[in-house]
Amino acid sequence: MIALFVIVVMALLAAAMGRFLTDSSEKNTVEVRSVRALLAAQSGLEVALYQLFPNRPVAPSSNRCNLVLTTLQFNGNSGLVGCQVAVSCQEVPVTYNNQSSTGYRLESVGTCGSSDLNSANPDFAVSRTLMVEAYDGGTP
Template sequence: MIALFVIVIMGLLAAAMGRFLLDSSEKNTLEVRSVRALMAAQSGLEIGLYRLYPNDHWDAQQCAALTAIPFAVPGLVDCNVVLTCKPVVVSAAGGTQTGYSFQSTGACGHSDVNSPNPDFAVSRTLVAQAFDGVMP
């Protein structure tokens, strides 16, 4: 009877430890994907700013052309960025100036709820504004 009790208790402890290891692994995966999504969003902002202001001249037509950016670099595989750019009019120093507001949403992972093992999908959003610095 004592041996059966010990076997049951050891089995429960083993099951609990297995669950703790699985939870730890899932949290680690989520943390890594969160950082990758943040880096993808930041990279999207940098790409958008470069396309708007390439080689020391302001190219306002590029704002409307900014769209989804897929990544092929090893650190950001399975990540993508949706970048939006909107003109913003700001009043400063007695004049108005047109700037641009960027919103970059980086997403990593796939979430197919119909699959037997749905994956963690993580997204992070960053916003930045840029002005050409020239008052009309």
């Protein structure tokens, strides 16, 4: 009787430890995808800022937000495979030293993973959102 009790208790402990290991593995996966999504969102902001304010002078445009790409895929980058970025741009009025100018509000949403429930191996997606406001600092 005691041997049966010990066997049952040990089986319950083994099952609990297996579940703890599975939970730990899933948490690590979420953490890695979260960091990748954050890096993808930061990369999207950097690309959008370069498109708004390139190193070379460009002809002024009536709406510079049209220069910003709205989606980016990272197929060529092995660190961000499976990640994508959606960037939105909005013009905002800026007043600096009593002078009005046009600023830009950029929002970047980086998403890694897939949430397609119809696939053979359904997965989860993690996203991170970053926002930045910028203006060229020149005289309007």
